[in-house]
């Protein structure tokens with residue numbers, strides 16, 4: 001099957017984006033739970049918490065224009081962002097490693113990748129990203145950060161040795177308190193440059209090659 005002419009991705013994405021509109025109620029339920037106990041990823045086991053269609057389309061362009069092949073994603077959920085990453089890497093003949101803590105979400109995502117016929121270019125690692133990405137040794141072109149924000153810094157630091165001169169780190173929900181603290185820490189290193197998109201929701205970290 002010709003992956004580039006694959007309509008299954010578009011069909012799967014359309015279904016998932018439409019289903020994700022029900023997220024509001026699931027998020028309220030999760031937030032209500034966290035009034036009594038500290039917020040846990042499992043409180044949002046039914047919620048997509050996904051990036052927007054516009055962000056997804058931007059990711060496809062980012063991958064294609066930079067000819068990125070090696071993508072690592074933190075926070076799969078049901079796979080909406082991963083499917084956009086896949087749309088990009090089928091053009092560049094790359095591949096994706098994505099990781100999800102909640103087992104039921106990861107299995108649903110794997111089903112979605114099969115439906116979209118892109119499961120062969122996506123490796124899903126189930127578990128805590130700090131463990132599943134611990135032994136990652138290959139070069140990373142695009143690191144997509146969209147999991148729990150308190151892990152942005154440790155994951156960034158753990159994977160930093162795998163960055164190359166053209167690596168981009170895509171920080172989603174960059175305007176949240178913990179993300180801002182992460183960005184402040186990273187900005188102390190003059191090796192990195194920052195570009196804001198989507199009114200501050202997204203920050204792209206690039207390597208300052210000057």
Ligand SMILES: C[S@@+](CC[C@H](N)C(=O)[O-])C[C@H]1O[C@@H](n2cnc3c(N)ncnc32)[C@H](O)[C@@H]1O
Nearest residue numbers: 041049050051075077080081100101128129147
């Ligand atoms: C914002 S959602 C990801 C949305 C997805 N990227 C999308 O746009 O479709 C964050 C996901 O990160 C997962 N997560 C939280 N902590 C994690 C960890 N330590 N390791 C791996 N995944 C984690 C959550 O279970 C949740 O599904």
